[in-house]
Amino acid sequence: MTTETLVNAQPTVAPSRAILPTGFGRLLLVEARKLVNTRAGRWLLVIAVLASIGAAALSVAYFPERTVSAVFFFSFLPLGLLVPVVAILTATAEWSQRTGLTTFALEPRRGRVVAAKLVVSLLAGVAIMLVSGVFTYAAAGIGALAGQSWDGWALDLGVLAGPALNLMLLMLQASAFGLILLNTPSAVVLYFVLPQVWTTVVGFVPWLASRAAWLDLNAATEPMFTSLPDMTGQHWLQLACATALWVLVPLAAGVWRFLRAEVK
Template identity: 35%
Template structure:
């Protein structure tokens, strides 16, 4: 059985294709008007940064490690108090030891928050969703401060629990802890957080920022002490550059004299304000890859 011959080819179709419209609806001037779209609020950015700290594997285990270390430090002080029978223990003995352990860990937590956008190659997505870079960076700082305040609360809860257990067997535990000591400890922790934030914005690399933080807070005081031992004229200058030495009176609630505040403010200007200004400038000008 023979089939009819196909019709001759008439060439490509002319005009728009028939059928339902595909893609986005037509708009004037060939662009999509998003002027009426609501901007992302700062509170939402902060919530996102908090979730990123808790949801990532490294951030989650760092938070767990911080809580465990606080329990270990205060638990060790409790065991020493129970074993020795010494009646000279104070509530501040539990808070100070934990504060020194907590200080660098909070800074590392905030460093990871800031540098993750560049080290994990997510900056393109983040800044495409929210092009206001400084707002994103401020949200990271706010989220880090919120988490840090939460850990300070955990520090006091663990210290209260351990000191209370010791007080059950030692009636002479000294509970005095004034507002000056509380705000001094809070200042001691928050300054470290801000230093970590400033160095993270400047370096934009997690290992480099962590090394720089430990160099500023622990390496530089050692260098200043060695230089001052051989060059006595440097000692007055070194006291204004030694940030850790300027912070130590705060954790004991002894930051009271004008000289103490002057040394702390000058050290903050050198180790916080200067790198923070340079770091913000770099974030605004850095090419997002």
Template identity: 40%
Template sequence: MNRAHPKGRPIPFPRLLSVETRKLFDTRAGMVVTGILILVSLGAIVGRGLVTGPHWHTLVGTAGIGFGTLLPVLGILTVTNEWSHRTTLTTFALEPRRARVLAAKCLPPLILAVAASAFAMLVAVPVTAVIGRVQDVSATWEVAPGALLAWTASNVLVVAMGLALGMLLLNAPAAIVICLSTTVVWSVVSRLGAAGEALAGWLDLNTNAASLMSGDMTGDDAARLATSMLCWIAVPTAIGVVRTVRREVS
């Protein structure tokens, strides 16, 4: 039985965080996306290992294919589901300070990105060892710790982008389409001459995050990444927060 919250006292943030974390996985869409994410990650790691051999770092990075597609979707669903299901009235009635609710909604997907990265690293260990034994070759385990941290950070960035677009649009289908089509769009833009190439070079978050994962980021690379983060994460998040806080709920 849920304990009633004392009237007049603010709801503790840990309780809000717990509730929003449960919402992330309790919905049908959340459970389906999470299940697919696990299966795709496992399949990608095993399949890549059978093809390329027991190279642990390579197998870990292979999981990023599914992460880059499905983790942002979970972030988008987290901040848009209640608007589409019209349950925001109840949520904001129980906690009128909407900024706290948004913070509690955004933290679980970001933490999930870190957990998913750690999951891929752990799964790749036995897969690498078994494939090395089956193929009778020496497994490759060498990897710079900074490369793993950078890869994890890139997964967090794509989730942050999904959250930002979700808060900005408050419409899951539109945010998902934009989020998943950016790679193709920027690829086309980069082929539109020098201006298009320059624009994509500064604003394509996925490409600029790749320089972070490479481990040899220069000052110019850092400036490009910061610019794309400002465009796709900081500005949409700020506008989305203002829009959510001021929007009428019916």
């Protein structure tokens, strides 16, 4: 081989493999795995399910109204209290579990990450309600085998839709507090304490008490537990106003904080 041939030879470079972006479905699977990937998340879900079973069993044993809808309503109460904490754990995972560097290195577009967290939180709420429905029918079936007479076996969609929508709002509110603080204990305390303190203040201040349905999410969601189709236009306006104040504004602030927070 001559010197001229060596000089004119072009180096060969092996083509690099294309790096494909992380799909949103993969992000959903990752965030869903985080729900049960820690002892706190697993035990919280287990306690919520056990509390739902216990509430359903007690309502079958002692509540005089023999309808599946009534049993479901009682089994839902522990879920509305405990399950939103799962949304807080999901929102604060990168900071409480020190996984932020890994998460944002694999998916630097934080907007997609926070969207996956919100979707998974809502899907977790839907899943836990379906599980509660299964336990409701199981408890009612056991009661029927024990000799109880039941007035109806069909779930009233109007009764079901109200708790379902309320749980979705609570999940988003809990996510908002988690995204704002990015600290699990502080977010849990804020989620449980702040709305109750506000409800107490509204009850003691006459000017606020007369506008409670517009400013307090607890008061605005109360008509949903009677029958969602029976809500009037004013009820929906009050719900929209209270939701904007207690869910949308905190959620917007939380997303802004999540997108700009420094990972240490």
